[in-house]
Amino acid sequence: MHVIESGNVAAANGVKLARAHVVAAYPITPQTPLTEKLSEFVDAGEMDAEYIPVESEHSALSVCIAASSAGSRPFTATSANGLLYMSEQLHWAAGARLPIVMCVVNRGIGAPWTVWNDQQDAFSQRDAGWVQLFACDHQQIIDTVIQAYAIAETVSIPVMVCYDGYILSHTYMPFEIPDSDTVDGFLPAFSPEYALNPAKPCNLNTVTLPDIRPDVRGDTAPGYMEIRHNLHTDMREALNVIKTVDEKFYSIFGRGGHCFIEPYNCEDAEYIAVCIGSLSYQLRDVVDALRQDRIKIGVCGLRVYRPFPDEAIRETFKSAKGIIVLEKALSYGYEGALYADIKAALYDCDNRPFIHNYILGLGGREIKTQQLLDALRQSCTIDIPVPQWIGLKM
Amino acid sequence: MTQKNFACRISRSEPGPGDGGRTGSWRVLRPVIDLEKCIPAKRNKPACFTCWLYCPDGCITRTIPPTIDYEYCKGCEICAEECPVGAITMVEETVFIKEEK
Ligand code: SF4
Ligand code: SF4
Numbered sequence: 001m002h003v004i005e006s007g008n009v010a011a012a013n014g015v016k017l018a019r020a021h022v023v024a025a026y027p028i029t030p031q032t033p034l035t036e037k038l039s040e041f042v043d044a045g046e047m048d049a050e051y052i053p054v055e056s057e058h059s060a061l062s063v064c065i066a067a068s069s070a071g072s073r074p075f076t077a078t079s080a081n082g083l084l085y086m087s088e089q090l091h092w093a094a095g096a097r098l099p100i101v102m103c104v105v106n107r108g109i110g111a112p113w114t115v116w117n118d119q120q121d122a123f124s125q126r127d128a129g130w131v132q133l134f135a136c137d138h139q140q141i142i143d144t145v146i147q148a149y150a151i152a153e154t155v156s157i158p159v160m161v162c163y164d165g166y167i168l169s170h171t172y173m174p175f176e177i178p179d180s181d182t183v184d185g186f187l188p189a190f191s192p193e194y195a196l197n198p199a200k201p202c203n204l205n206t207v208t209l210p211d212i213r214p215d216v217r218g219d220t221a222p223g224y225m226e227i228r229h230n231l232h233t234d235m236r237e238a239l240n241v242i243k244t245v246d247e248k249f250y251s252i253f254g255r256g257g258h259c260f261i262e263p264y265n266c267e268d269a270e271y272i273a274v275c276i277g278s279l280s281y282q283l284r285d286v287v288d289a290l291r292q293d294r295i296k297i298g299v300c301g302l303r304v305y306r307p308f309p310d311e312a313i314r315e316t317f318k319s320a321k322g323i324i325v326l327e328k329a330l331s332y333g334y335e336g337a338l339y340a341d342i343k344a345a346l347y348d349c350d351n352r353p354f355i356h357n358y359i360l361g362l363g364g365r366e367i368k369t370q371q372l373l374d375a376l377r378q379s380c381t382i383d384i385p386v387p388q389w390i391g392l393k394m
Numbered sequence: 395m396t397q398k399n400f401a402c403r404i405s406r407s408e409p410g411p412g413d414g415g416r417t418g419s420w421r422v423l424r425p426v427i428d429l430e431k432c433i434p435a436k437r438n439k440p441a442c443f444t445c446w447l448y449c450p451d452g453c454i455t456r457t458i459p460p461t462i463d464y465e466y467c468k469g470c471e472i473c474a475e476e477c478p479v480g481a482i483t484m485v486e487e488t489v490f491i492k493e494e495k
Contacts, residue, residue: 097404156403203407209415216410222403230403 001177007168010138010175011077011103011161012037014145016047017183018101020075024052024063028082029115030165031105035077057082061089061102068098069204071195073149077103079165080121081110087125090158094129094231096205099152099159099190101145102130106277106328107165108363116364117165119277122305123329123337129231131159131238132305134276136262138175141168143255146178150187150245155238157231164278166364178253186252235307242304260309261316265291266298271380272317273299275326276338279367283326286372295380305338310345317346320353324379326372326390328361335387354383360390367391412466417451421469423484425462431481435459445473445482 005013011034015023023042025035041047054060057078064074078086083104093100104122108114122132131151135141141163148159163169196204208224215221222230239260246259264284266272273283280301287299300316302309317323323346327336334340339357346352356379361367371390378384407413429435433442438458446454453463454473462473474482 095404201409203413204404206405206407206413207415208405211415213415214412216408216413221407221413222405224405227403227405234403 001179002174003177004172004174005138006033006170006172007135007138007141007163008032008034008105008170009037010142011145011163012041013177014142015075015101016041017142017178017180018075018146018149018187019073019184019189020047020049020101020149021072022050022052022064022067022074023076024054024060024067024074025076025078026054026057026060026082028057028079030107030117030169031077031079031082031103033169034103034105038075057085058089061086061093061100064100064102065089065093065096065098068093068100069096069196071190071192073153073190074100075102076100077105079105080107080115083121083125084109087128090125090128090130092205093158095227097156097231099149099156099192101148101152101159101161103145104160104162105165105169106162114363115165117167118328118362118364119162119164120329120362122160122162125160126306126337129157129235131155131157131235131242131307133159133161133242134301134303134305135161135163135168136278136281136301138168138173139255142175142177143249143253146183146187147245147249147256149190150248151238151241153190153192154241154245155234157234157238162277167278182252186249239304239307239309239311242307258303260302260304260312262301262303263316264299264301266300266316269296269298270321271295271297271324271376272320272322273297273324273326273376274302274317274338274342275299275328276302276305277328279326279328279361282367282369283372286369286376289369289373290376290380293377295377297376297380302338308341308345310341313342313345314349317342317353318349318351322379323353323355324358324376325355326358326360326375327387328359330359330362330387339387355386356384357386357388358390359387365391416465417468418463418465421464421467422487423469423471424464424487424490425467425469425471425473425482426485427460427462428481428483429459431479432459432477433479433481442478444476444478448472448476 042051067074108118212223250256283299325339
């Protein structure tokens, strides 16, 4: 069924189709309409789920952690300071290896208060041990939510589905809501290999001493370091799973096919602009305009930030002359985090392209097409210190 | 992949001895029961057992005489504090290290 609806409604429909059993969320702008839609679905009996109203984001994720430990399929969503408020539980959910799916509707972080879009919220949680996927339009939001459960449940790692606040969450776009039978075929009911069972009581995520220990049966139980090492190797393995899930999705729904990087006009590109989220679609117009001036430039939108698709980045960028990374987030006191990660990924290439970094759109600062044109043109012509700021008025 | 061996990818413990780790290595003071003073040992009757009741790690037996499992006793001193006749004294572990040498 094709509809014209908001990005938040697209996400809610994805959650409904994924048959989440438990929804626990605390409203925060610009995520609110998503949770409202889910409570409508549950209230109308369209979704067979328990909607648990909680008093905070910390509790929202705690409820999801409990629900997931009991073997159900939970969902939560948040933005900005709400994400930071659940930060402790983010790390917990990852260490406890719970396949929770959460939407992060990207918004700038206070202080000062802002409700508008940038991506500092998700970027600040980069190292929490969650898979981080980003959507560029409404179709990708609904498709990514469905895929997120398949990924999370295969690798037992929680997944964040991020999309830009307002720009995607509140704008209306046409998208297809796939029919539920087809989604059921793609995403079977969750059958965890292990779940809480009153008949077999146990403690989960108990204190681990610095060293390994024998368990009650005398077998060696992993220590903290082994558990964390496994999280890391499984995160790396998740790259393959993201790819497989995307291929399966493509074969059934005919959408996707760019699981790590979505390129536009990159086949013969000497310069490639790189960013995450909806900005990559805005940049397509800019790239088209520059192509008219015979500048061989393309744009790549990164779909996955963690696990970092370094292999795909090397493959796509290694023969370019220059890479221009545009970011709605910043590692304060250094440079853009994505820029730093891409630089590191290209370190081993024989002929490294130059890499520029632009910080833009913080706290919803308008990003004008002309500014992007000027910036990219500048990067294709001269060497500049990094990071540069776009749209800064001082 | 991880679905198969999920249990070894998290910290999980079941009821039973030792699944909290060998807490005995934490001990700096070792509780030693003086059987001359200990009530059940002296009277040969199942009486008192206050230490058994209070030990937070369940490492004292409810036997005549009571015994302490030093594999897990973490040396918290609660038993010594609670013993009504002062039968338990806390002895520096270094004394035993010297003895073992
Ligand atoms: S509390 Fe003291 S007297 Fe009572 S059983 Fe224990 S050691 Fe003996
Ligand atoms: S109460 Fe404390 S010191 Fe006494 S046996 Fe138990 S763990 Fe050891």
